Amino acid sequence: MASFNIEKRAKADGSFSYRCTVRVKDNGVMIHRESKTFSKKEVARQWGLNLTSKIEQDGALKKLKAVPLGALLNLYFNDHDLWANTGRTKRYVIKMLIDCDIAKVLSSNLKTSDLITHCKNRRDAGTGPATIYHDIAYLRSVMKKAGPVFNIDANYKIFEDAVPVLIEMGLVGKSQKRTRRPTENELERLKKGLTERMNYRANGEVRIPYLDILEFSILTCMRIGEVCALRWDDLNRDHKTILVRDRKDPRKKEGNHMIVPLLAGSFDIVMRQPKTTDLIFPFKSRSVTAGFQRVRNELGIEDLRYHDLRREGASRLFEKGYSIEEVAQVTGHRNLNILWQVYTQLFPHKLHDKFLSD
Structure with a gap:
C-alpha cells in the first residue's frame, strides 16, 4: 500500500519548503521510502499523488526484493565491474561493514537510528568522525546501486535525513587539516637509514x-604511485619536463595527463637512473613505502607518512617565492584553495632566509 505525507519546513530566509514523502508498506512492513522537496505545497502534493498512483498501477516496487545489508555488500564486493575505478580505502571499508551489526539490517528497512547506532559503536571503538564518515558515504554508494544493478530494494534516501543528524551529533565529520612536515634532522636520519x-x-x-x-x-611533489609510473618515453630532455599520466583528480578518474617541470635536481635524478625498462623507477610503490616505513619506525620518527613529502615539496616551493599558480603546475592541483589549505605548511623561521635574499 502506497501513501504520502507533506511536511512544511521553515527556511533561513523566512520562506517555506514542502517535503513530500512517499511510503510503501507490505503487510505492515516498510519496503520503500522516497522523498522530494518543493517550494510549493500543491506541487509537492501532485508529485505524491502521481508517484503513489504509478506504484499502485504498475506494481514497480513488487519486482524488487529486500536483503540484509551484508548480503548486498557481498554482492557489490564480488562484482568486479563495480570495482574497476574504486580505491583501496573503499574496498577496505566495505569489507569491514560486512562484519558489523548494521549488516544484519534489511536493505529496505534501514533507519536513521540504525546509522546512529553503527556510528556510536565505531566511535566507542576509538574511530574518529572523519573515518566514520567513510562508512556512511560508501554504504550510501552501494545502496544507490542496489536497485539498478541487483534488483534489490534499498532505502538509500534515508541518508538525506540521517547525515545532518550524524554531523550535529558529532559522530561524523571532516578530517582535520594535516600539517606534518619532516624536520631537517629527521630527513638526515631517514637518508642515513635508507642508505643502510x-x-x-x-x-x-x-x-x-x-x-x-x-x-x-x-x-x-609527486605521489609515490605517480613516481613509480613515470615512463622514459614521456620525458622531454630539452624542456626538462615529464608527462604524468592519469594524475589524481576527484572529477576525472582517467585521462588526466599533465606536463610537469622537473625542477632543481629532479631532472639529474632521472638521468642517472639505469634505463632497464620502459619505467624510470620500475618498482612497486608499496615496496617503496614499506621500506620507508620500516626505516622510519626503526628510527622512532612518529606520525610521518610518505605522502607528507608531497606537502614538504609544495611548502618548499612557496618558501622559495613561487606563486600559487606556479606551484599548482608542479603539484597538479586544479583547486588552488585545496593546495593552499592542505598542502602548505610554512616554517616561520624560513621567512628570514627570504628576507636576506632580497
Whole structure:
C-alpha cells in the first residue's frame, strides 16, 4: 500500500519548503521510502499523488526484493565491474561493514537510528568522525546501486535525513587539516637509514634507490604511485619536463595527463637512473613505502607518512617565492584553495632566509 505525507519546513530566509514523502508498506512492513522537496505545497502534493498512483498501477516496487545489508555488500564486493575505478580505502571499508551489526539490517528497512547506532559503536571503538564518515558515504554508494544493478530494494534516501543528524551529533565529520612536515634532522636520519637499507639486501632482492626516490618525491611533489609510473618515453630532455599520466583528480578518474617541470635536481635524478625498462623507477610503490616505513619506525620518527613529502615539496616551493599558480603546475592541483589549505605548511623561521635574499 502506497501513501504520502507533506511536511512544511521553515527556511533561513523566512520562506517555506514542502517535503513530500512517499511510503510503501507490505503487510505492515516498510519496503520503500522516497522523498522530494518543493517550494510549493500543491506541487509537492501532485508529485505524491502521481508517484503513489504509478506504484499502485504498475506494481514497480513488487519486482524488487529486500536483503540484509551484508548480503548486498557481498554482492557489490564480488562484482568486479563495480570495482574497476574504486580505491583501496573503499574496498577496505566495505569489507569491514560486512562484519558489523548494521549488516544484519534489511536493505529496505534501514533507519536513521540504525546509522546512529553503527556510528556510536565505531566511535566507542576509538574511530574518529572523519573515518566514520567513510562508512556512511560508501554504504550510501552501494545502496544507490542496489536497485539498478541487483534488483534489490534499498532505502538509500534515508541518508538525506540521517547525515545532518550524524554531523550535529558529532559522530561524523571532516578530517582535520594535516600539517606534518619532516624536520631537517629527521630527513638526515631517514637518508642515513635508507642508505643502510640499500647497502643490505638479501639474495635476489631488487635494490631500490630509496634516496633518489625520496629526494625526487620532495622536489616534484609527486605521489609515490605517480613516481613509480613515470615512463622514459614521456620525458622531454630539452624542456626538462615529464608527462604524468592519469594524475589524481576527484572529477576525472582517467585521462588526466599533465606536463610537469622537473625542477632543481629532479631532472639529474632521472638521468642517472639505469634505463632497464620502459619505467624510470620500475618498482612497486608499496615496496617503496614499506621500506620507508620500516626505516622510519626503526628510527622512532612518529606520525610521518610518505605522502607528507608531497606537502614538504609544495611548502618548499612557496618558501622559495613561487606563486600559487606556479606551484599548482608542479603539484597538479586544479583547486588552488585545496593546495593552499592542505598542502602548505610554512616554517616561520624560513621567512628570514627570504628576507636576506632580497
